[in-house]
Amino acid sequence: MKKIRLWLVCMWLAVFNVLHAQQDSLQISLLTCSPGTEIYSLFGHTALRVQNFSRNLDVVFNYGMFSFNTPHFIYRFIKGETDYQLGVIPYVYFEAEYAERGSSVYQQVLNLSAEEKQTLLHLLTENYLPENRTYRYNYFYDNCTTRARDQIERCIKGTVVYPDSFPNRSFRSIVHEFTVGAAWGELGIDLCLGAEADTPIDKRQQMFSPFYMKEYASGAYIIGDNGQRRPLVLKEEKVVDVAPAETHSSFLSPLWCATFLLAISVLIGWWQWRRNKICWIWELLLFGAQGIAGCIIAFLFFFSVHPTVGSNWLLILFNPIPLLYLPFMVYFSVTRRKDWYHVVNMVYLTLFIVIFPFCLQEFNLTVLPLALSLLVTSASHVLVLSKKQ
Template sequence: MKKKLVFLCWVVLISCLFSPVRVRGEISDNVEKMPQTDSIQFSLLTCAPGNEIYALFGHTAIRYQNFSRGVDLVFNYGMFSFNTPHFVYRFVKGETDYQLGITPYPYFESEYAFRGSSVYQQILNLTYSEKMSLLKLLQDNYLPENRIYRYNYFYDNCTTRARDQIEKSIQGQVVYPSVSWHKTFRGIVHEFTKGSPWDELGIDLCLGAEADKPIDIRQQMFAPFYMRYFAQDAYIQTPDGGRRPLVLREEKIVDAELEAESSWGISPMVTATLFLLLNVIIGFFQWKKQTIFWGWDILLYAAQGIAGCIIAFLFFVSSHPTVGSNWLLVLFNPLPLFYLPFMIYRELKHKKDLYHTCNLVYLTLFIVLFPFLPQDFNLTVLPLALGLLVNAASHVLVLNKK
């Protein structure tokens, strides 16, 4: 299975590298020599989610077909490479660069059929001049100096880029249907992470309060399937007062079934509850034996501090949207990691340390205010905070009794 996947990836990569040279010439020829009979068709492609975290929300692309010339290409704004220098650091910092790629449709279809993701095609109801305009926009976007862009998951991604190019090519205004529901970025993310609780927890730990604010229809279109939904009932309002539907018809062009990958046998909530239980047991024995288990403390405070460093980096440095308003910084911050050497030193010297008393008060306030903070926290955070609280309480009891 893995060998087939690697082979397919190489095929797709080679096609992306070598087909654009030929493709650009075909596009130029089409613009200059297009016959009066319209044989061009543009479609909005929406791909079903995959198993990888970057594919959990689906994908959007634009399909270009010229039936008289036998051209069938996919313009894909979601191309990126894990081999980019410092990819992980740049991703965390919010400086990930994506680019527009052009792939022959058969390769695109094979890739999504192989991974088990269905593809839906919405044929766009464009005039001849609008199709020429869209073709020219895509050609300009594919120029070496234009094809790379700074990716922003909520505001500038493969879906919003495709939508914007289509709207720019239209002589008139695209009017999308109104809806009665109220959505947030986090709420939409949760719709696509229901079957991936660990991925959902990781995303929730990074997103801040801004992700819980209501967003309008246009902002909801960051998600491919929301874009597909709104496009289906959208219409084009022309300058002369005419109206026509944006989408002529929709069809399923890749009918595939995603193979469910084996997930961790234990959920985040169960893991966090076991963490709380472990702290209760350790705290009890610490109180019973009147001694502190420093091995556990080193592991606990180091883990809490490292998690805090990541959230603090996202909060203060990263340019990712919504991460700069994360109230979890109150619970997970670098302070425990930085203070750990002083904590051990003071214990070895038998000096009084008020850190655990302050930590106990601090954690108690966080848990009491948990339901009232302006952020929708993942419920897994609660047993984690309670575990830290139990640990702090056991320290205070042991040190006071001593």
């Protein structure tokens, strides 16, 4: 505890010294970190570096600090109520952390006047006050990248003009650019995002992504209050150059597993037909899993404040109804009574699969064999009962 307090005191002294530096000895840079291998680091990271050459101080203001040990972290994250913090750490620690995880770091030195640097430092240190450092994180609209961009824009005496936006981009398409090789993570994200994630977004919205922000900053320029024009970035360099950590793509991809599940469903359906018997345990497992997935998507749809999740058409396929009906389904299967649920489910799933290519929402291809597995199971149930009759 004493070490923590000492470290905090040292950081406050470092920030104080930076603020009282000679104006010509300051340099402020935008840092962009390459993606890591963990799900929360797949999209890279953004921070601001402040160097005071006259006092030999070098610190990083990082809006991406959070803790998994926060009470009810998982629940708050799903509900969209995750709180992040602004942290200040020595640059050498920041550099070592990203070098160790195999992430390169790109530095863009900002072309700011002495007054603008002082203003930006004041904004950052004001944000670092205990009562200001915590903020409600929003992945698409208020994250470590957008916070850094907004503070830079606030300090500038004039207007920042960014280059033309990248065409045909949506939140989902940008996410997919950084989930290559992380198929399970991509599937999880796709299951949560709704149709709103597939609408075209403008350049400012595209800047939620650290590397998109980096590209926009490279081509941006400032039109000062006096009408003079200058580039936003003075120079660029790679300050941490490491080989990226090896990523091992899983042989068991989501699509492969879903296709295997479909094959198992067909085999069990054929076995039921030949034996003239319904395997109620299989229905219990399959429709139970559908209902559990539906509970998660329904919770996101109705209760989460995450952006885009409230327009998720997958609620048609994954909802809590199968889980609620499961006891009745098992009862009808064990007693060999006709269950109209499977008849309705056949029609329902067939319609879903037919409209699948025409939805306004982009579905992960893995959803198709999952829906077919459910359809085959309901169809085999109806056929077996029809055969008995």
